[in-house]
Amino acid sequence: MPENSRFLRVPVEPFEIKEGRGVDDVLSRMERVSFQGRSLATARSIWVKMLNAECTIFLGVAGALSAGGMRLVIAHLLEHRYVDCLVSTGANLYHDLHETRGRRHFVGSPRENDAALQAERIDRVYDTYASEDEFCENDEWIAEFVLTLERRPYTSREFLYRLGEHLWQATGRDGILTAAYRANVPIFCPAIADSSIGMGASQARHRDPSAGQIDVIGDIIESANLVIRRPRTASIVFGGGTPKNFINQASVQAEFYDDRVGGHRYAIQIVTDVPHFGGASGSSLEEAQSWGKLATDAEQVTVHADATIALPVLVSALSSSAREALAARKPLRFDLAGPLMAVEGQPLSNARFEARE
Numbered sequence: 001m002p003e004n005s006r007f008l009r010v011p012v013e014p015f016e017i018k019e020g021r022g023v024d025d026v027l028s029r030m031e032r033v034s035f036q037g038r039s040l041a042t043a044r045s046i047w048v049k050m051l052n053a054e055c056t057i058f059l060g061v062a063g064a065l066s067a068g069g070m071r072l073v074i075a076h077l078l079e080h081r082y083v084d085c086l087v088s089t090g091a092n093l094y095h096d097l098h099e100t101r102g103r104r105h106f107v108g109s110p111r112e113n114d115a116a117l118q119a120e121r122i123d124r125v126y127d128t129y130a131s132e133d134e135f136c137e138n139d140e141w142i143a144e145f146v147l148t149l150e151r152r153p154y155t156s157r158e159f160l161y162r163l164g165e166h167l168w169q170a171t172g173r174d175g176i177l178t179a180a181y182r183a184n185v186p187i188f189c190p191a192i193a194d195s196s197i198g199m200g201a202s203q204a205r206h207r208d209p210s211a212g213q214i215d216v217i218g219d220i221i222e223s224a225n226l227v228i229r230r231p232r233t234a235s236i237v238f239g240g241g242t243p244k245n246f247i248n249q250a251s252v253q254a255e256f257y258d259d260r261v262g263g264h265r266y267a268i269q270i271v272t273d274v275p276h277f278g279g280a281s282g283s284s285l286e287e288a289q290s291w292g293k294l295a296t297d298a299e300q301v302t303v304h305a306d307a308t309i310a311l312p313v314l315v316s317a318l319s320s321s322a323r324e325a326l327a328a329r330k331p332l333r334f335d336l337a338g339p340l341m342a343v344e345g346q347p348l349s350n351a352r353f354e355a356r357e
Contacts, residue, residue: 010032011032012032012033012034013029013032013033014033015029015030015033015037016029022320023313023316023317023320024316024317024319024320024321026313026317027040027041027044027313027314027317027321028041028317028321031045036303036304036305039301039302039303039304039305040303040305040310040313040314042301043268043270043301043303043310043314044314044317044318044321046266046267046268046299046300046301047082047236047268047314047318047322048318048321048322048325049266049299050234050236050266051082051322051325051326051329052325052328052329053232053234053265053266054232055230055232055233055234055265055266056084056085056226056227056230056232056233056234056332057082057083057084057085057233057234057235057236058083058084058085058086058087058233058234058235058236058247058250058264059074059077059082059083059085059086059087059236059237059238060086060087060088060235060236060237060238060239060241060243060244060246060247061074061086061087061088061089061092061238061239061243062088062089062092062237062238062239062240062241062242062243062244062281063089063091063092063238063239063241063307064091064092064095064125064126064128065092065238065239065307065308065311066091066092066093066094066095066096066098066099066176067091067095067105067125067128067130068125068128068308069105069308070307070308070311070312071092071095071096071099071175071176072174072175073311073312073315074086074092074176074179075096075174075175075176075178075179076179076315076319077315078176078179078180078183078185079179079182079183080326081183081185081326081329081331082315082318082322082326083185083236084185084331084332085185085186085187085188085223085226086176086180086185086186086187086188087187087188087189087190087223087243087246087247088176088187088188088189088243089189089191089194089195089241089242089243090189090191090192090193090194090195090196090197090198091194091195091196092176093160093176093177093187093189093195093197094138094195094196094197095130096175096176096177097138097142097163097167097175097177097197098130098134098135098138099175100167100171100173100174100175100177100178101138101141101167101170101171101173102171102173103130103131103134103138104130105125105128105129105130106128106129106130107127107128107129108124108127108128108129109127110124110126110127112124117129121133123135135196138196138200139196139199139200139203140200140203141200142163142196142197142200142201142203142204143200143201143203143204143207144204145163145166145200146200146201146204146205146211146212147204147207147208147211148166149162149211151208151210151211151213152213152339153213153214153215153218154213154214154215154339155188155214155215155216155218155219155222155339155350156187156188156189156190156192156214156215156216156219157186157187157188157219157222157336157341158336158338158339158341159192159214160177160180160187160188160189161180161181161186161187161336161337163177163197164177164178164180164181164182164187165181167181168181168182184333184334184335184336185334186334186336186341188219188222188223188246190216190219190220190242190243190246191242192214192216193214194242198214201214215350218350218351219246219350220249220250220253221349221350221351221352221353222341222348222349222350223246223247223250223253224250224253224254224257224353225254225348225349225350225353225354226250226341226343226348227250227251227253227254227261228254228257228258228261228353228354229343229346229348229354230332230343231254231258231260231261231262232265233251233261233264233265234264234265234266234267235247235248235264235266235267235268235269235294236267236268236269237267237268237269237270237271238269238270238307238311239270239271239272239281239307240269240271240273240279240280240281240282240283241280241281244269244280244281245280247264248264248288248291248293248294249293251263251264251292251293251294252291252292252293253353254353255292256353257353257354257355258354258355262292262295263288263289263292263293263294263295263296263298264293264294264295264298265295265298265299266298266299266300267285267288267294267298267299267300267301268300268301268303269285269301269302269303270302270303270305270307270310270311270314271302271303271304272304272305272306274304275287284302285298285300285301285302332344333345
């Protein structure tokens, strides 16, 4: 063995079972194991660094995490301002709305006879069931809400703020939409049409052709202007998908108008997809650097794991280890009630990019 090799400095420490230790201690000791265990521990360390840095933290949530029981974990992150902005698929928000309205998802099996499920109007998400009749009732509830809105275009960010407000007033229950409303955290849903929220809006338009106008191009401008206004940013992504690219393109679009941006300074992604098929969901963070989405000197980690395993461990550990950082942090102050989002009291355009002066 070569003496003083720079490659042989830090030994792997075999993980020992110690009674009475909390998940924060477990994850701390996982920093000296290998493979995805070490990656998950590294994610915790980088997230704490984000909280201690003066940066805007974007959270992207894809897949079916709300149906899979993770919705209150995400709500916790919003309520306690572990993040500043959420980008989500419409499905996660819709399944969150479903449960916030008092409906449930049910433990099922991926090996059930799907024809039998269809005969009973039961929808399956892998090993989880839900009632199609309750989903249809949700869609009508959304349509009725849309018909109460002024007939004009809404960014998905403004629309979801108002939906969260309406949901909170109707239910008083915790969830992603209601937590974002109460904590004044903006939610962007760039593919809102690809969800039952979009279907509910379309049912409103069926009844009134002037209803249900969602301006997703305004979302692009608003999110990029948020980056221009505060160029130091961080990205956390659970599951890839459209939210991952939307967060990254906000950085790229912002840099087109302001050369101070330079990509996200910190990045965490928890994904099950792999890079070698060329899809954006599995693409590496190194690949993101080639596009300018991520700074070349960014602190970053990819955790190849099911988010329903990683999130309860990671966020439970953060609830202890990030306590001081959260207490000291001064998160961005948003006003989301109007057509224009205000940041620290200053309105942010959704029609024109802010150019560097």
